[in-house]
Amino acid sequence: MSGAPNPGGGNHLARTDQGALYRELSRSNLPATRRWYTVVGLLLLVTLWGVGCFVYMMKVGMGVTGLNRPVMWGSLIASFVFWIGLSHSGTLISAILRLTNATWRAPILRGAEAMTAFALMVGGLFPLIHIGRNWRFYYMIPYPNSRQLWPNLRSPLMWDAVAINTYLLGSLTFLYFGMIPDLAIARDHATGWRKRFYTVLALGFRGTHSEWRRYHVASTIFAILIIPVAVSVHSIVGWDFAMAKVPGWHSTIFAPYFVTGAIFSGLAGVVLVMAALRKVYRLENALTTVQFENLGKLLCTMSLLWGYFYFAEFLTVWYNRNPEEWEVYRSYGGHFLPLWLSMVVCNFVVPFPLLCMRRVRRSIPALCFVSFLVLVGMYAERFLIVVTSLARRNDPFIWHNYFPSWVEFSILAGALAMFLLLYTIFAKLFPIMAVSDIQERLFQATDRVVGGTTLESVARPEASGEGGHG
Amino acid sequence: MSGMVVVGLFEGIEKAAKAGNALRALPLAEDRITTLSSVPLPDRAVTRDTRPIRFPRVTLVGWFVGALAGLALALGTYLLYPLITGGKAIISVPPTLIVTYEVAMLGALAGTVIAGFREMGLCRFRTRLIHDPRIQEGKILLCARVSGDEQAKRAMDAMKTAGGIDVRPEEGEL
Amino acid sequence: MSPKWAMAIDLDRCTGCGACVVACVAENNIPVVGEAEVEKGRLMQWLRVARYWEGEYPEAQAIYLPVPCMQCERAPCETVCPVYATYHNEDGLNAMVYNRCVGTRYCANNCPYSVRVFNWYDHKWEKPLDEQLSPDLTTRSRGVMEKCTFCIQRIRRAKERAAEETREIRDGEVVPACVQTCPPGALLFGDLSDPHSEITRKLKDPRRFRLMEHLGTEPRVVYLKRQKGAGR
Structure with missing residues (x-):
């Protein structure tokens, strides 16, 4: 994007009439092309491969992973934290932008909210994939068993289940509710089966003065409610670790640190998703450099905040040299050095100075590169937190390293494909x-x-x- | 609430506002006039929303109902089958707070959805609702609920004078 | 009065022979997983004899530390289980209910002693090895946690016998497999609530210590420190 400054973020759209505006913004809903089917087919294939590997793991046992004693949690839990973290930007950012009335927010709302919903769906699967007897997952649903025993709600895993349930339902509501006026627009433009589809989904929203007023109040309330829920969800994910007697996990900073990391990686995810939507559906007029530069600024802030939190945590252990914790940190310089370096470099050393530069923030390829790095760095961080602390537990006699097996890699790939698949189908059916x-x-x-x-x-x-x- | 509604399409908010003023001068009560538009219009721009917005109370009610459910889920299940774990007390306050909070928030969200949808008048699939897809081209549909042919005629005249397109009487609900 | 089962491990007497581990495997239907799996850190044994080295070669000395489940009074593993698969039973033991376990492995992470083991696979006992399985307890399926139970089946049997004969369990009547087997007699099992039991007397020894005491888990396994000096 070059040329005259465009402070309004697609301000020239004002000069086109609303019908043309809708047609431009709803290109993703055009009838599916062969290319679309090819992409969906490929994604479906990878997803099915991941599902197949999961079924294989379920049939044979968790032994097909690289897990061992003491590393009882590995890449699957790291992915759980990562995906739940990724879900944080969408709804949270969109809610904050709505409440603060940021004028540039409109084009990124839907894409970000949809990302939240799908990242949560994918992330929420990981604990179920990871447990030893997946076919008994319903033991954790709160209902009394035949001996009238309920699940143990003192377990952080149950807090997680309750919190993610609230967040998923809340995010889906937030996504759907925000979409109702757009579904009404789509209904009035569509023909054929899409007309019937949108008629049902729009619930008869027409845009009366009274509807609009109440709609605004309700979306403000949703935004207010969803922010504390989002914060609590990743705090609880952090507490899954912080509650445990594991050196390196048992830390008071974990809840805010996890929330920060979640928003950080989530923003990076939003940048990538937005860039992809912009490219694929030619939304250059809506998603302008204004949106990307602002996202870049937020990303820069979060990188700094992440660096601050990590430094605070590191310093505490480093200075104290409590032997149990120090052994974990020492392994960052040994066996886990590549992972540690990728975390620090991809999360802070490279992104922070780059994002300080206006040129980088205004260049979409450069911003995408930085966002990709951040995702790599944040995955490394999650992996490091989960695995290293377990691999260097209290008793040196049982120390053991861990590397994921091909089954785990397949499941991770399947999860990514599933996310992309859900997103692609969503973009085809709904106003993105x-x-x-x-x-x-x-x-x-x-x-x-x-x-x-x-x-x-x-x-x-x-x-x-x-x-x-x- | 059903009855005859006079509708007219207006190009631009100024004309619609003028028509609104003319309808009020008929006189027609404020709560009988409304607009259908593809973008939210500021209150009082054309018409004023006289109905108070009440559903946020249900958000609060939902929160408390959820909080009770959460309390029952956490505290209640500890007490139903007291099983000691880790040598800790049966009633443990912080986990109870966490679970209560999450379920309370879920209750608040659910309350907002249900009450919000109701108050917005959504999900009325069986009723015939006044609508004109042409609002999606940026036009504003001004609607006035009238009683009697006499009033309908005057309302139509007022709309036409203000520049209304396709002014017509319709049967349906708003 | 409910018993307080406890184990004393005299490190001065332990030779690190590993007979306790073998006895435990035989008693509790513990699968033998083979070298390759052990290499991966999937040993299924409920009791491990950790070996540490002290000093430099040629003065190096091995220290052996048998580590069973500590049967903590404030067991960290119990609170984190979402389905109460591990809880404190009426005997004050840290019990494991295999049927309830879904295999989150959170308990294993929260155990500072890392004594919990996970069934990574379904294990088979080929004929005629299945003949050696003890009928007193189950074999465990894939996906569940297991750990040392202080040979709960032996405790149960002693309790039943005592109830039949309408008497209290006698001191020394319950002997877990590892204790029964230990050739140098380094292990001792008994009831701490009985002021006259052998273990109560033994644990008055000033050498006593508990593993990672600072974590506040209050283990029921108490160690007696190894003495240093000539002839040892």
Whole structure:
């Protein structure tokens, strides 16, 4: 993107009429092409391969993984933390942007919220994949067994189950609710089976004055409710570890540190998803450098915050030299050095200085590169937290290293493919751009001549007091 | 609530506002006038929402119902089958707080969805609702619920004078 | 009065022979997994004899530390289980219910002594080895945790016998397989709630210590420290 500054984020869209705007933003909903089917087919294949490997693992036993004693949790749990973390940006960012009324938010809302929902679905599968007797997973659902015994809600795993359940239902509601006006728009434009599909999903939303007013109140309430839920979910994921008597896990900083890491990796995920949507569905007019630069700024902040948290945690152990914890940290310089280096380099050393540069933030390929690094770094961090602390437990006699097996790699690949598959299908069936939010913003914005330049001026309805008619 | 509704499409908010003023001058009560638009219009721009927004109370009710359910789930199940683990007390407060909080938030979300949908008047699939897909082209549909042909005629005249397109009476609900 | 089962391990007497491990494997239907799996860290034994080296060669000396389940009074493994598969039973033992276990392996992570083992596979006892399986307890399926039970089947049997004869369990009546086997007599088992039992007297020894005492798990396994000096 070059040329004249475009402060409005797709401001020129105002000059096209609404029908054309909808057609431009709903390109993803066009009838599927052969290429689309090829991509979906490939993703389905990889997903099925992952499912097949899971079934194989279930049939034969967890021995087909690289796990051992003492490393009883490995890549599957690291992936669980990673995916749940990835889910954090979407809903959280979108809720914060809604509440703070950030004017550039509209084009990224839907894509980010959808990412949350699918990352949660994928992440939530990992604990079930990971447990030894998957076919008995329902023992953890809160209902009394034949001896009237309920699950143990003192276990952090049950907190997790309850929290992820709330977050998943909340995120899906948030995603769906935010989509209702767009579904109504789609309904009024669509024909054939799509018409019936959108008619049912739009629930008869028409855009009456009363509907709109209540819609806004409700979406504000959702945003307010979902933020503390999101924070609590990753805190609890952090507490899964922090509650345990494991040197390297048992740390008071874990809850905020995990939340920070989650938002950090989630933002990186949003950047990549947005760049992909922009490219594939030619949404250059909606997703402009403004969105990417702002995401880049947030990413930069989170990188700094992550670095701060990690330094605080590291320093505490390093200075104290409590032998149990120090052995874990010493292995960062030994067997786990590659992992540790990738974490520090990909999370801080490279992203932070790069993101400080305006040129990088405004270049989508560069920003994508940094985001990819961040995802690698954050995966390394999750892996390091889960595995290293277990591999160097209290008793040196049982120390053992760990490397994932091909079964685990297949399941991880299957999970990624499943996420992409869900996302691709979602983009085909649902409005991937928050059309009504974009329209609303264009409705409120006008171009205003200030001296020799033209600036965007936004009217804030909620800022005006007693306006009205005589 | 059912009855005759006079509708008219307006190009741009200024014309719609003018028509709104004309309808009020008929006189027609504020709660009988509403708009259908593809973007939310500021309150009082064309018409004013006279109905108070009540459903956020249900959010609060949902929160408390959820909190009770969470409390029952955590504390209740400890007490139903007291099983000592780790030499700790049967009633453990912090885990109870965590579970209670999560279920309470779920209750609040559910309460908002149910009450919000109800108050917005969604999910009324069986009723005939006034609608015009042309609002998606950026037009505003002004609707006035009238009683009697006399009032309908005057309302239609007012809309036409203000620049309404395709002004017509419709049967249905708002 | 409920008993307080405890084990004393005299490190001064332990020679590191490993007979206790063999006895445990035989008594508790513990699968033998083979060299390759052991290499991967999938040993199924409930009791390990950890070996540490002290000093440099040629003065190096091996220290042997038999580590069974500590049967902690404040067992960290119990609180984290989402399905109560491990809990404290009426005898104050840290019990394991295989049928309830779903295999989250959280208990294993939360055990500072790492004494819990996981069934990575279904294990088979080829004929005629299945003849050696003890009928007193089950074999475990893949995907569940297991660990030392202080030979709970022997405790149960002694309890039943005592109940039949309407008397209390006598001191020394319950002997877990490892204790029964230990050639140098380094292991001792008994009831700490009985003030006259041998183990109560033995644990008055000033050499006593418990493993990782600072973690506050209150283990029921108590060690007696190895003495240093000539002739040892």
